[in-house]
Amino acid sequence: RKEVEQDPGPFNVPEGATVAFNCTYSNSASQSFFWYRQDCRKEPKLLMSVYSSGNEDGRFTAQLNRASQYISLLIRDSKLSDSATYLCVVSVYGGATNKLIFGTGTLLAVQP
Amino acid sequence: DAGITQSPRYKITETGRQVTLMCHQTWSHSYMFWYRQDLGHGLRLIYYSAAADITDKGEVPDGYVVSRSKTENFPLTLESATRSQTSVYFCASRGHSEGELFFGEGSRLTVL
Numbered sequence: 001r002k003e004v005e006q007d008p009g010p011f012n013v014p015e016g017a018t019v020a021f022n023c024t025y026s027n028s029a030s031q032s033f034f035w036y037r038q039d040c041r042k043e044p045k046l047l048m049s050v051y052s053s054g055n056e057d058g059r060f061t062a063q064l065n066r067a068s069q070y071i072s073l074l075i076r077d078s079k080l081s082d083s084a085t086y087l088c089v090v091s092v093y094g095g096a097t098n099k100l101i102f103g104t105g106t107l108l109a110v111q112p
Numbered sequence: 113d114a115g116i117t118q119s120p121r122y123k124i125t126e127t128g129r130q131v132t133l134m135c136h137q138t139w140s141h142s143y144m145f146w147y148r149q150d151l152g153h154g155l156r157l158i159y160y161s162a163a164a165d166i167t168d169k170g171e172v173p174d175g176y177v178v179s180r181s182k183t184e185n186f187p188l189t190l191e192s193a194t195r196s197q198t199s200v201y202f203c204a205s206r207g208h209s210e211g212e213l214f215f216g217e218g219s220r221l222t223v224l
Contacts, residue, residue: 004154034211043202043215044155087154091211097143097162098210099170104154 001026004103006088012109017078021106023071023088031098032091033064035073037084038105044087047073078110115139118203118216126224131190133219135203143206144186145213146170146178148199155202161186193223 006023013019025033033050048055050062050071061074071088088103116137125131137144146158147170157170159178167178175197177189190197200220204213 032211043217044213045215046212049209049211089211097160099157099160100211100213101157102147102155104152 002103003027003092003101004088004090006103006106008104008106010107010109012111013078014111015078015080017110018074018076019078019108020075021073021086021088021108023073023103025069025071025088025090025101027090027092027101028069030069030090030092033062033071034089034091034100035060035062035071036087036089036102038087039084044102047086075108078108080110080112083108083110116203116205116214116216118201118219120219121217122220124222124224125193127194129193131193131221133188133190133201133203133221135186135188135216137184137186137205137214139205139207139214140183141205141207141214142183144180145204145206146176146186146188147202147204148172148197149202149218150199158188158201190221193221195223197221198223 035047036044037047038044050064054063059076063072085105085107087105090101091098119134145160147155149155161167161180200218203216
């Protein structure tokens with residue numbers, strides 16, 4: 001079983017739609033959680049951290065459920081520019097430092 | 113503001129050849145990482161470094177060698193390239209936030 005699992009999609013949604021991505025992780029000792037965004041043939045970039053109480057950044061809302069080992073990302077009022085792959089990332093302590101474990105990503109395509 | 117740069121961006125080589133991928137960062141970040149990204153596997157950690165002259169294995173280190181004689185450089189060497197090492201390689205450095213990795217643009221390696 002992969003440490004971080006995501007639905008690969010693609011999620012095809014019209015502009016203005018609300019879309020949600022889910023992610024599960026297997027290591028209950030995971031400490032911190034993040035969402036990254038990766039545009040086609042580009043490098044990943046940090047989108048937002050995920051806090052236990054849930055957090056919002058503009059149209060993006062991230063939530064964490066430690067009991068179910070589940071992370072979510074909600075995007076409201078989707079824009080064409082939101083089209084990308086969204087990577088769920090979990091931080092696990094190992095060796096000299098925390099390591100980031102990346103999910104395989106969920107592809108979002110926002111249609112005009 | 114160069115940030116983090118990788119070279120070469122594209123490389124085609126043959127099985128058995130030695131290949132070195134270069135990574136240079138201008139922020140003086142302590143931690144640096146090498147990941148490979150393959151379809152179906154997502155980003156997998158190859159090696160990381162906590163500081164100059166301190167390196168450690170990640171999830172998939174076999175067939176790779178790293179060094180870090182200076183804080184700003186973290187080269188990755190494939191001593192005898194194999195077809196299974198055909199991949200996109202990303203170098204990253206970590207900023208002040210545990211979850212924020214800054215990635216280079218990637219090096220696309222094809223081993224024939």
